[in-house]
Amino acid sequence: xxCNFVSVSPESDFSIQNLPFGVCTTSGSEAxxxxxxxxxxxxxxxTLAKLGLFQSIKxxxxxxxxxxxxxxxxxxxxxxxxxxxxxxxxxxLSNTHNALRGQISASDVSVVTPLREVQMHLxxxxxxxxxxxxxxxxxxxxxxxxxGKDNALMPNWTHLPVGYHGRASSIxxxxxxxHRPNGQRRQDQTKPPVFGPSARLDxxxxxxxxxxxxxxxxxxxxxxxxxxxxxxxxxxxxxxxRDIQAWEYVPLGPFLGKSFGxxxxxxxxxxxxxxxxxxxxxxxxxxxxxxxxxESGSPAGYDIHLAVDIKPKEGGEFYPLTRSNLRxxxxxxxxxLTHHAINxxxxxxxxxxxxxTISGPAEESFGSMLExxxxxQKDITLGDSGITRKFIEDNDVIRISGYxxxxxxxxxxxxxxxxxxxxxxx
Amino acid sequence: xxCNFVSVSPESDFSIQNLPFGVCTTSGSEAxxxxxxxxxxxxxxxTLAKLGLFQSIKxxxxxxxxxxxxxxxxxxxxxxxxxxxxxxxxxxLSNTHNALRGQISASDVSVVTPLREVQMHLxxxxxxxxxxxxxxxxxxxxxxxxxGKDNALMPNWTHLPVGYHGRASSIxxxxxxxHRPNGQRRQDQTKPPVFGPSARLDxxxxxxxxxxxxxxxxxxxxxxxxxxxxxxxxxxxxxxxRDIQAWEYVPLGPFLGKSFGxxxxxxxxxxxxxxxxxxxxxxxxxxxxxxxxxESGSPAGYDIHLAVDIKPKEGGEFYPLTRSNLRxxxxxxxxxLTHHAINxxxxxxxxxxxxxTISGPAEESFGSMLExxxxxQKDITLGDSGITRKFIEDNDVIRISGYxxxxxxxxxxxxxxxxxxxxxxx
Numbered sequence: 053x054x055c056n057f058v059s060v061s062p063e064s065d066f067s068i069q070n071l072p073f074g075v076c077t078t079s080g081s082e083a084x085x086x087x088x089x090x091x092x093x094x095x096x097x098x099t100l101a102k103l104g105l106f107q108s109i110k111x112x113x114x115x116x117x118x119x120x121x122x123x124x125x126x127x128x129x130x131x132x133x134x135x136x137x138x139x140x141x142x143x144x145l146s147n148t149h150n151a152l153r154g155q156i157s158a159s160d161v162s163v164v165t166p167l168r169e170v171q172m173h174l175x176x177x178x179x180x181x182x183x184x185x186x187x188x189x190x191x192x193x194x195x196x197x198x199x200g201k202d203n204a205l206m207p208n209w210t211h212l213p214v215g216y217h218g219r220a221s222s223i224x225x226x227x228x229x230x231h232r233p234n235g236q237r238r239q240d241q242t243k244p245p246v247f248g249p250s251a252r253l254d255x256x257x258x259x260x261x262x263x264x265x266x267x268x269x270x271x272x273x274x275x276x277x278x279x280x281x282x283x284x285x286x287x288x289x290x291x292x293x294r295d296i297q298a299w300e301y302v303p304l305g306p307f308l309g310k311s312f313g314x315x316x317x318x319x320x321x322x323x324x325x326x327x328x329x330x331x332x333x334x335x336x337x338x339x340x341x342x343x344x345x346x347e348s349g350s351p352a353g354y355d356i357h358l359a360v361d362i363k364p365k366e367g368g369e370f371y372p373l374t375r376s377n378l379r380x381x382x383x384x385x386x387x388x389l390t391h392h393a394i395n396x397x398x399x400x401x402x403x404x405x406x407x408x409t410i411s412g413p414a415e416e417s418f419g420s421m422l423e424x425x426x427x428x429q430k431d432i433t434l435g436d437s438g439i440t441r442k443f444i445e446d447n448d449v450i451r452i453s454g455y456x457x458x459x460x461x462x463x464x465x466x467x468x469x470x471x472x473x474x475x476x477x478x
Numbered sequence: 479x480x481c482n483f484v485s486v487s488p489e490s491d492f493s494i495q496n497l498p499f500g501v502c503t504t505s506g507s508e509a510x511x512x513x514x515x516x517x518x519x520x521x522x523x524x525t526l527a528k529l530g531l532f533q534s535i536k537x538x539x540x541x542x543x544x545x546x547x548x549x550x551x552x553x554x555x556x557x558x559x560x561x562x563x564x565x566x567x568x569x570x571l572s573n574t575h576n577a578l579r580g581q582i583s584a585s586d587v588s589v590v591t592p593l594r595e596v597q598m599h600l601x602x603x604x605x606x607x608x609x610x611x612x613x614x615x616x617x618x619x620x621x622x623x624x625x626g627k628d629n630a631l632m633p634n635w636t637h638l639p640v641g642y643h644g645r646a647s648s649i650x651x652x653x654x655x656x657h658r659p660n661g662q663r664r665q666d667q668t669k670p671p672v673f674g675p676s677a678r679l680d681x682x683x684x685x686x687x688x689x690x691x692x693x694x695x696x697x698x699x700x701x702x703x704x705x706x707x708x709x710x711x712x713x714x715x716x717x718x719x720r721d722i723q724a725w726e727y728v729p730l731g732p733f734l735g736k737s738f739g740x741x742x743x744x745x746x747x748x749x750x751x752x753x754x755x756x757x758x759x760x761x762x763x764x765x766x767x768x769x770x771x772x773e774s775g776s777p778a779g780y781d782i783h784l785a786v787d788i789k790p791k792e793g794g795e796f797y798p799l800t801r802s803n804l805r806x807x808x809x810x811x812x813x814x815l816t817h818h819a820i821n822x823x824x825x826x827x828x829x830x831x832x833x834x835t836i837s838g839p840a841e842e843s844f845g846s847m848l849e850x851x852x853x854x855q856k857d858i859t860l861g862d863s864g865i866t867r868k869f870i871e872d873n874d875v876i877r878i879s880g881y882x883x884x885x886x887x888x889x890x891x892x893x894x895x896x897x898x899x900x901x902x903x904x
Contacts (some may be wrong), residue, residue: 077736102797131509141496154788163789167503173582179646179647180646180647198729208725208726208728209666212671212726214726214729214730214733215733216642216643216731217643217644217733217737218643219606219643220606220646221606221695221824221826221829222695222822225823227873230484230696230822231696233821233822235697235820236637237635243636244764245637245767246767248768263750269647269650269739270657270738271902272660272902290694293821294666299634300634300638300640301729301730302632303640303727304611304640304641304727305730305732306730306731306819307643308817308821308823309821311643311818311821312642313695313822338670341662341671341673342673350486359505359870385593393659394661395647395659395661395722395735395737396656396659396660396738396739396902397647397734398647400812403647430575445752466812475698476696476822478699
């Protein structure tokens with residue numbers, strides 16, 4: 053399928069096979085509204101709805117839903133509506149006989165805005181945010197550093213997707229700078245803790261997915277229901293202050309080492325767009341308990357190329373840090389969500405779940421500086437610049453990107469970018 | 479000060495000195511709206527606003543704010559507005575010369591509804607929910623059971639209020655029954671985990687407080703600012719499935735052992751009503767780091783009598799389980815909130831923070847069955863009924879209540895009640 057409404061380069065993240073959703077404001081419109089990206093352009097979904105593009109879709113009040121400053125209402129509608137909207141959009145963009153094509157040109161500013169002119173916002177009002185810990189390589193690497201090789205993976209790790217609740221209020225959209233957090237840390241175990249800016253500030257390469265319809269309190273989800281629930285995915289940087297985290301996290305888990313900020317990319321790539329890129333997840337041994345046992349036949353992994361780059365404060369260029377892939381993830385998205393709801397916990401439209409750091413077997417795939425510098429024991433070399441890092445320094449910029457490679461097209465996620473500003477004086 | 483608008487018994491939780499806020503529906507009104515309790519009655523704040531009671535208060539659009547189905551907008555306004563509203567209400571209820579008193583009688587159903595006829599709802603849309611672990615006695619008891627007497631308190635515990643993010647979606651209002659959660663547990667450490675209903679279901683006696691105006695991301699709060707931020711407090715039962723929790727919680731903390739449900743009482747008692755009941759908090763040794771060092775002069779503890787009772791499935795009567803007091807809390811509310819924001823984490827109106835289980839030194843003050851039955855090693859005797867418990871059984875009802883005792887009046891919290899229904903088949 054080809055887009056013939058605007059031209060789309062084969063390297064564009066936003067092909068007609070993608071059509072990711074976001075929320076934006078443009079110079080020409082006051083209120084944030086729902087948008088879909090195609091090539092280098094943002095489509096105004098509220099205007100397309102007014103023009104009647106989605107009028108035949110049952111169960112969708114398109115004008116209302118796409119005029120909202122968040123995607124929650126759309127996310128709540130479920131897969132049949134999502135697929136119908138995708139179908140209408142693809143027809144509009146590829147079929148010159150589409151009824152609306154005569155009324156709208158690609159230079160119509162009420163419908164089409166160049167991406168460089170739009171301001172992207174958080175795609176949803178995130179009710180609850182949960183972060184998992186689902187890469188075996190990451191959990192093993194961290195475990196070796198903290199507890200030694202023989203006790204690297206905790207006994208529960210291969211039986212359930214370990215997860216914890218995160219802070220929703222401090223999730224920000226790509227491009228939002230964050231201040232280095234202050235906090236307590238205790239480097240010298242023989243002395244009292246000290247207070248000050250984190251000295252071991254890190255990124256974590258993650259993806260995150262938005263929940264659609266969800267479930268009622270007390271009613272668990274099956275694996276198949278969980279998969280149907282997932283609207284789409286974004287890139288996520290789960291910034292982590294390792295020294296604050298190390299001191300605070302026993303026994304109740306990460307708290308202030310994470311909650312100073314979490315950055316997500318603005319475009320939500322739908323699971324329908326990711327469908328062609330399914331791959332088997334890693335073999336699970338021991339076999340999980342029946343409620344997590346995946347016998348649906350459809351592979352539960354996704355082949356998504358992921359990259360983390362750094363623009364150090366010293367120079368104007370991005371240098372590679374991590375090259376990973378979502379396919380390394382041991383616990384699948386649907387296993388994570390099924391586990392999350394097995395106790396009856398209710399999911400709501402717009403809830404966000406992070407995968408946890410996505411590390412693979414090779415060193416270049418390690419998804420955090422903690423792993424790349426092996427807890428600060430060695431330097432990370434930035435290309436041939438002569439610049440090194442153990443952790444993030446003030447005014448470094450971290451950029452995550454990701455895409456699926458199709459035959460002549462990409463389904464990409466755009467970027468998840470953030471600069472670390474110096475700590476404020478507390 | 480005496481209420482002469484309706485009669486209020488000296489034993490009533492809802493004296494004129496209290497005036498707690500909630501959200502209710504009555505038989506006579508369709509939409510949930512803001513209400514204030516006085517004696518055995520609920521005042522319709524939306525109607526009082528329409529009648530002009532709050533018209534002189536600057537910065538308050540009372541008709542709009544009190545017509546909302548949640549308190550978030552009111553919570554966002556800050557202490558000077560809260561105090562002005564309190565003043566107007568107290569004058570209306572106690573002063574027969576109040577301008578409105580001629581227009582409204584206590585039998586006016588548009589303003590006054592008996593409490594037994596109102597349906598209470600969650601008082602706010604809770605964005606983020608955080609739970610602390612701030613009772614030294616509770617942390618010590620649990621620590622002894624899990625790690626032995628010599629390592630009971632973790633090294634960080636006396637330096638910072640340990641806390642973690644909880645699940646906001648599954649917070650329910652008093653009276654909502656909850657199903658016993660299913661989940662993974664591993665009783666026999668030599669065998670794989672098993673799946674099924676929790677066999678060690680517990681309550682936790684807590685209080686929780688709602689954040690008002692909050693702070694911007696990146697901007698910490700001082701102790702004084704944190705105290706100004708707190709709108710009011712409720713009772714909370716942090717239901718806990720000990721077996722699920724024990725298996726899942728390493729290394730990222732409690733998750734499904736808690737997120738199946740958390741119950742709060744519907745009436746938010748304002749910090750202004752609690753002001754006369756301040757008491758010193760326990761001595762802190764070692765002295766906390768400066769940002770947590772409390773030199774304001776106003777005592778940071780509160781003398782709030784707390785009780786937990788159980789109505790066992792076998793009988794129709796409530797029997798005592800716990801008799802405790804918020805004054806035992808080692809870390810004060812303002813220390814908790816200051817710590818929470820010290821890394822720049824932003825608080826939003828309607829965010830909820832739990833204190834953690836409130837245990838005191840005496841056994842009768844232990845705030846959970848885990849402590850009372852010493853991890854199931856001994857029976858808890860229910861009065862002289864001959865009935866015993868180690869943990870909660872299906873169709874047991876747990877009731878938390880609490881009050882401050884003034885001179886001839888009470889400032890009480892009402893009740894936080896929940897029944898545990900049998901597990902659903904997963």
